[in-house]
Amino acid sequence: SQTIHQWPATLVQPVGSPLSLECTVEGTSNPNLYWYRQAAGRGLQLLFYSVGIGQISSEVPQNLSASRPQDRQFILSSKKLLLSDSGFYLCAWSTGAGGNTIYFGEGSWLTVV
Amino acid sequence: TQLLEQSPQFLSIQEGENLTVYCNSSSVFSSLQWYRQEPGEGPVLLVTVVTGGEVKKLKRLTFQFGDARKDSSLHITAAQPGDTGLYLCAGGANAGNMLTFGGGTRLMVKP
Numbered sequence: 759s760q761t762i763h764q765w766p767a768t769l770v771q772p773v774g775s776p777l778s779l780e781c782t783v784e785g786t787s788n789p790n791l792y793w794y795r796q797a798a799g800r801g802l803q804l805l806f807y808s809v810g811i812g813q814i815s816s817e818v819p820q821n822l823s824a825s826r827p828q829d830r831q832f833i834l835s836s837k838k839l840l841l842s843d844s845g846f847y848l849c850a851w852s853t854g855a856g857g858n859t860i861y862f863g864e865g866s867w868l869t870v871v
Numbered sequence: 872t873q874l875l876e877q878s879p880q881f882l883s884i885q886e887g888e889n890l891t892v893y894c895n896s897s898s899v900f901s902s903l904q905w906y907r908q909e910p911g912e913g914p915v916l917l918v919t920v921v922t923g924g925e926v927k928k929l930k931r932l933t934f935q936f937g938d939a940r941k942d943s944s945l946h947i948t949a950a951q952p953g954d955t956g957l958y959l960c961a962g963g964a965n966a967g968n969m970l971t972f973g974g975g976t977r978l979m980v981k982p
Contacts, residue, residue, distance in 0.1 A: 801975050850913075862914050863913050
């Protein structure tokens with residue numbers, strides 16, 4: 759069966775510090791990978807998605823970047839965090855064969871202080 | 872741009888009551904998913920519906936996809952405190968395209 763894991767689960771970082779959130783998927787190959795941000799416990803904002811190694815599409819201009827160094831690894835980064843980067847970040851995957859259903863990781867709480 | 876509107880945004884009810892959450896759009900979707908999310912965790916898929924008029928049941932939860940595939944509803948019978956959470960609907964336009972998420976409905980069921 760497929761599993762998705764992201765870490766760290768909780769992170770408190772000062773303004774201006776770097777960020778690295780990691781996500782890995784097991785049990786499937788060539789998945790579509792996503793990073794979402796959720797503020798105030800409501801809707802999801804798609805930040806980045808990737809259909810393959812090194813292929814990253816950004817949905818919103820921001821202080822963050824994403825990379826996919828391996829088929830089942832997705833990394834969310836920032837060189838200098840802003841207060842507005844605080845939120846709940848979710849990694850997700852879907853089958854690369856055209857399935858719409860998305861499966862989410864456990865989430866990472868980021869607080870920028 | 873495809874939009875999905877969920878209503879109500881917030882719902883607080885007593886244990887044992889019934890409720891319905893709506894997910895509406897002016898766009899046609901090829902599939903519609905419902906997720907439930909608990910605080911501090913990722914959303915968990917409840918159901919996927921793909922056929923207009925389709926009805927799926929998951930214990931006390933009934934999901935319906937509109938005939939025109941533009942809307943969906945989630946009905947919970949005899950709600951329990953364990954049903955508390957954020958319910959999200961998400962629509963897919965074509966296989967492989969990005970999902971469009973609704974804003975969510977936050978449900979609280981009081982014992």
